[in-house]
Amino acid sequence: MEIAGNDAHVMTAREAGLVGCRRCARVWPLGTQVCGRCGNRMTSRDTRSLQRVWAWWLAGLMAYVPANLYPMLRTRTLVSSQEDTIVGGAVELAHHGSYGIALVIIVASVVIPLSKFMAIAYLAISLQRGLKASPHQRLGVYEIVEYIGRWSMIDVFVVAVLSSLVQLSGVATITPGPASLTFALSVIFTMLSAQAFDSRMFWDAQAEDRNQSKEQTT
């Protein structure tokens, strides 16, 4: 066994003739169809996972467009009614001097989703094209994406809290705009996209690299 280093070879379950259950992490001999412990169907490599990744990714991106175009919040006070998109609201907050909150909104609603899209796309493309990259790096990126994805929901959460709290009929009312729904969908889709990854495929690239290097040496 080799210790997992940056460029060091990591022994995969497949190489050991085993297949791991993705639900309960039990390993079985290669070829086992159903996990004897939890009943999960098992494949050594989910070849169609990248398709699912791309499908969810596309859906998330489609939902992200109206999330930024349509108003997120509808604020109706006694005097006026106002509709704010995500970016517009952040800009207005910045105008009023609340740079911190504006920054949080920009990061949570724009930077993180966009970087998530890019990270997932990079991972998927790199797998498909067989680009040379350290599997450890990829796994790190993947884990970051998966961990950070849920925090994008903070915007939706704020909108939900505000619209349920500020319901002073006639005086001031806050209702969620259509963007809140599409933004929530976008976040959900990207999270599903990240989850659809079969992270074991990162290690196959490593195996291919080694095979290639073996062939070159021999």
Place this chain on the structure above:
Amino acid sequence: MSDTPPEVPIQTSRKSLWERASIVWLVPLAALAIALGVAWQSYSNQGPLIEILFENASGIHADETELRYRDVTVGVVEEVGFSEALEKVRVSVRLSKAVAEYVDADAAFWVVQPEVSARGVSGLDTVLSGVYIEGFWDGEPGGLVYRFDGQEQAPLQQVGQTGLLIELRSSAGTALSAASPIVFRGIEVGRLGKARLSEDGTTAIAPAVIYAPHDKLITTATRFWDTSGFTFSLGANGAELDFSSIASLISGGVTFETVVSGGESVTPGTVFEVFESEASARSSVFNVSDGQKLDITVVFEDNVAGLSTGAPVELGGVRIGEVVNLTGLIDEERFGDNRVRLLTTLSILPSRLGLQGAAGVDDALAFLSDRVSDGLRARLTTASILTGGLKIELIDVGEPGEAEMGLAAVPFPRMPSAPGEISDAAATAEGVFQRINDLPIEELMTSAIGFLDNASILISDGELRRIPGEVARLIGDARGLVGSDEVQAVPGQIGAVLTDLQAASADLAALTAQLENQDAVTRLLEAVDAAGAAAATANTAMAGLPPLITRLESLGAKVESLALESFVEDASALVREATVLISNDSLAAVPEALAGALEEIDTAVASYNAEGGTARLLAAVDAATVAAGEVDTAFEGMPGLIEELDLLAAEIRNLPMEGLIAEATELADAGTQLLGSDSMQALPGALSEALVELDAALAEFNAGQGATRLLQAVDAAATAAGDVSASVAGVPDLVDKIDAVAESARDLPLQELVRNLDTLVTSANAVVATEGAQALPATLNDALAEVEAVLSDLRQGGTVENVNRTLASAEQAAGAIAQASLDLPAIVDRVSAVLNQANSTLSSLDDNSELNREARAALRELARAADAIQSLARTIERRPNSIILGR
């Protein structure tokens, strides 16, 4: 023939795209479909964009300001811009698709803003929500138009209202302010629009609407007039102040009235004149409806102020026209002088002349010419005395044929005039002042002043002033006359006369006395009679004594029944009183008075012996004797009284204290009864029951454990019972001794002793009757019952230890009872001893007070002993368990 078939190269065909595709691809496809659907729907639902041009865009904001129809939002402003060359503000409104086809060329748009006017506040909701654009169009689709000119204010005929649209034209002096109400009998039935100037600039024309169903009120005979502000007219009909309402006073208003019936209905757009006042409106009916007017001129010789244009022209009291013009006229050629004459132009309404048929101007002129020939003249008369207003009256005052209508006169035919009949108030007042002026007031004043001067001179005259001084002197003289000696001497002379008279009367009195002295015998006889009466009176006085004695007797009897002490005191007091009565001065004086009377009789007899009346004297002596005898008998009753009193005293002395003794006996009996009471008698029974219980307890619980204690307890209880019975046995002795004491005491004669004995009896009674003493047997009974209960409890429940403890307790209780019982006989013995002592003391007691004191001390001791028993009894009563616990 066993060729193996050649290896067939098997190519694994690629799976089709369909097979390889993940089902998750449906998600982005669905998202795409939804997005496309939403986009298409929003596009297809989007209404047309229309443009409305306004003068300004106050309060209109893009994406906020709404377009409303009947207060329903049917569009939103999308853009606010300018038209070409910045002429107007162009507002682009995204119209709702539902109403788009109705917004045709007739549609009107205006901005609704908050408005505060005299008629109220409107559009208040826009204060907070901002202005909005209101649109108005009819319900018939007429093809969408994309450009509109916005109106400055709401159209007259609002949404949902129907009515008659007319135009009102104002002559000079009336203001047609926009949105003013049209009021009919106080009800707002219509509204004025914004007025515009007519083309020639002479009049203002305002559109107006009369809402249904009031539009039926409008006919060709309807006249409008201005009610804005107020009118104050001081005309031929007097003063008039007129305004319709405060609102119309401020903001103006128009009202109307159909003055003459028979008008025809009007078509929309008909122009009506708005008159200045109701009066002009009403009179204008003639102007229009009666067609042409006949104008004639009249020249009045008298140039009097008061006539004005519009003044009525009357014929026989009926108004047939009015004065339309007034000018001065100087025509030296015609009139021969330079005086200014009054040239008036009258406008006569031919229809008012009462001519048959459709009278024209010519008919009217012919009619008037005929009448003038008959003597009809125009004359100025007073229409109102107050204001001095004048009117023109056509009246037959001239001679027929005297004058003719000047038909050839230019510009109008001329009618001859007659001197006016002006009853001017000013002239009348002037006349009054003239008459006042004519009065000889100054002369009157002069006369008055002269009179006053004369009066003043008279008053300040010296002669008049001297009169009071002379009166004073006259009075002084009169006083001197009165104070003169002659007058003063008059009373003295009168006094002398009276003295003489007194002397004369004294003489008369002396004479009378002398005459009186001569009647001595009759006076003597009267004296004898008086003596007899006196004797009789004394007699009756003596007769009053026996009842007194009987009263004393009854008193003695009463005293007998009284209590000892008070009785003796009463008796002695009675004796003293009787003594006092007997030794009374008046009673003692009775014989002396009698003797005096007899002496007087003697002297009377001696003095008047010879003068007859012997029989009367004898009778008088007899009467005196009888009186003396009765006095004697009265005195004989006195010793009897004394004897009675003696007897009474003896009885008092011998009085037995039977009542007292009886009381003492009763008390003693009560004590006996107490001691012999059920509780006391039940005491041994209870004790024996307790013993029975103990026996039973003993029988049940063997003697092996605590038998000796039980025996001891029984012994103690027995001794207690013996002691109790002994003490009970001692009680009769006590009673006997008390009896003896009572017997001894019965013989005691002294009041003090009796009182002491009383105290003794009371103390004894207190002892015997005290709650403690009475409760003692009961308490003992209770204690025994408790013992019994304890024993029975123990018998039923118990362990040996309990029995032992109980026996120990019972022993202690019995000991305590024995102790208590031992104490009781001792007390009883002590009481007995005390009683013995008291008995012996009392038996040896006599009147000596020292012995009495001893007896009292003994009794006090006895009382203390009784108190001791009492306190013991109370203690036992309060804490019955102390007997059992021995404490």
